Amino acid sequence: MTSTNHSDFRVAILQLTVVAHKPTNVAIAVKRIQKAKINGCTLVILPECFNSPYDTALFRQYSEAIPGGETCKALSQAAKSNKVYIVGGSIPEICDEKIYNTCTVWDPDGNMIAKHRKVHLFDVNIPGSTCFKESSTISPGNSLNTFQLGKFKIGLGICYDIRFSEMAALYRKQSLLFS
Ligand SMILES: NC(=O)CCC(=O)C(=O)O
Numbered sequence: 091m092t093s094t095n096h097s098d099f100r101v102a103i104l105q106l107t108v109v110a111h112k113p114t115n116v117a118i119a120v121k122r123i124q125k126a127k128i129n130g131c132t133l134v135i136l137p138e139c140f141n142s143p144y145d146t147a148l149f150r151q152y153s154e155a156i157p158g159g160e161t162c163k164a165l166s167q168a169a170k171s172n173k174v175y176i177v178g179g180s181i182p183e184i185c186d187e188k189i190y191n192t193c194t195v196w197d198p199d200g201n202m203i204a205k206h207r208k209v210h211l212f213d214v215n216i217p218g219s220t221c222f223k224e225s226s227t228i229s230p231g232n233s234l235n236t237f238q239l240g241k242f243k244i245g246l247g248i249c250y251d252i253r254f255s256e257m258a259a260l261y262r263k264q265s266l267l268f269s
Pocket residue numbers: 138211212248249250251253
């Protein structure tokens with residue numbers, strides 16, 4: 091089913107392999123979007139940082155302007171040519187010299203209909219094991235963001251955002267789905 095006038099539609103939630111070559115990552119995503127469409131999906135959801143390694147040392151190098159950058163152009167075109175909604179996981183965004191971990195959403199005409207900057211950055215320090223500080227290079231977003239898909243209003247969050255129930259509660263208060 092591809093019509094959004096109905097209460098049920100098919101969603102693709104994609105996991106993608108990320109390599110060092112950014113255009114290859116974008117091409118992999120576009121190919122999987124096409125496959126999701128062939129499988130009858132109306133909404134395609136990509137993973138966090140699908141065009142870049144998840145590495146604080148590399149986010150700036152891989153970052154691009156939104157919506158003018160190469161990844162956004164590819165997502166817009168993929169949404170339009172496949173007539174699907176795309177929740178574009180996230181990419182490193184550069185804006186006023188700051189870097190954000192940002193999700194873009196595209197409608198079936200290729201328009202960007204929402205943008206969400208990750209609010210809760212993932213900082214972890216397990217002595218003797220793992221130390222990762224997303225906040226060392228990424229700036230946090232400060233807003234809740236939604237988009238409309240047919241009769242559904244969907245709230246956006248990126249990865250660690252989901253750990254904070256207050257955010258989901260705020261969306262839920264507005265009777266939203268939390269994606
Ligand atoms: N990229 C992230 O936000 C990681 C979050 C995570 O691993 C978790 O357990 O939550």
